[in-house]
Amino acid sequence: MAEEKGFKTLDEQIGILRQHNIMVSNETSAKTILEFDNYYCVVNGYKDPFLDRIADPKGDHYKSDTTLEQIWALFLFDRDLRRVLLSPLLLIEHHVATTIAYEFSRQYGHHDDSYLIPENFDHNPEKAINVTATIAKLRKDIDDHHNDEHIAHYQRDHQYIPLWVLVNIVSFGQMSKFYVNMKQADRNSVARHFNAGEKVLGSFLSVLSLFRNQCAHDSRTYSYKTRCAIRETPLHRSLSLPRNKESKCTIGLNDILAVLICTRILCGRSTAEKTVQDLDSLLSTLKSELATVSIGDVTTRMGLPDNWQEVCSS
Secondary structure (H helix, E strand, C coil), X not given: CCCCCCCCXXXXXXXXXXXXXXXXXXXXXXXXXXXXXXXXXXXXXXXXXXXXXXXXXXXXXXXXCCEHHHHHHHHHHHHHHHHHHHHHHHHHHHHHHHHHHHHXXXXXXXXXXXXXXXXXXXXXXXXXXXXXXXXHHHHHHHHHXXXXXXXXXXXXXXXXXXXXXXXXXXXXXXXXXXXXXXXXXXXXHHHHCCCCCHHHHHHHHHHHHHHHHHHHCCCCCCCXXXXXXXXXXXXXXXXXXXXXCCCCECCCCCCHHHHHHHHHHHHCHHHHHHHHHHHHXXXXXXXXXXXXXXXXXXXXXXXXXXXXXXXXXX
16 A cells, blocks of 8 residues: 655655755745645656656655755746647647638538537448547537527527537537547548648647647646657658657657647747747756756657757748
């Protein structure tokens, strides 16, 4: 049975830090960090680069000269990273939802029965369960938001809810599933708006919706890896990314680099350049605040190669 983690006062928490070889030179500052940002979120969430895996392969012994302030700096970097990434992610979410609503409504009409019947989705038997689940979730979204101003207006005055209204209350993850369950011809119509193949776009949406959730829920993002992966693109080749024995990229498929690649392809050069500039600035600030670990330790965990800024060059 795992050791019970009972309540610890701020003084006790500082004692634990020192036991694990974390330097605390200013207890007042340390207590402020622990009080407002939480031991679990800061230390447990961002300890990995600072752990001494040579001296203690499985324990929580930290590298020499590790300070609470350095761990906190990584925590703050990640918080700002989520803000930087959320901007293009929200832009992509809105553009994709709008495009799906446009193409689907153009093909099947604007009444809500167009997106609430299986016949208008992929007929592949392997997708039957997913199509049913997608429709059920749309019905639930309508029911859960029946008092929302726009939903209530259309139900009261028109007795239907167009998809272009509904997409404003549907999550990015749900719209991603909606897209994947559309007929292939309809997926192609949507993908053409983004100059991408329909399977490539589908892989983008699966990964991006998960990163969007990480950012929106204030979860650790810099080292986050999704279980699914985006499909390789010409950008992967132009960046000369490392590959395994099967000639598949080992980075840029389910990490921060993957988000930057998707941003470049779906949002264009201008938005990608702004995102890269903002991220580069955050990394420069973090670099100046680290002593125990290098900025390379952080960028490696992010899936960023030395030439990651070139994602905007192609």
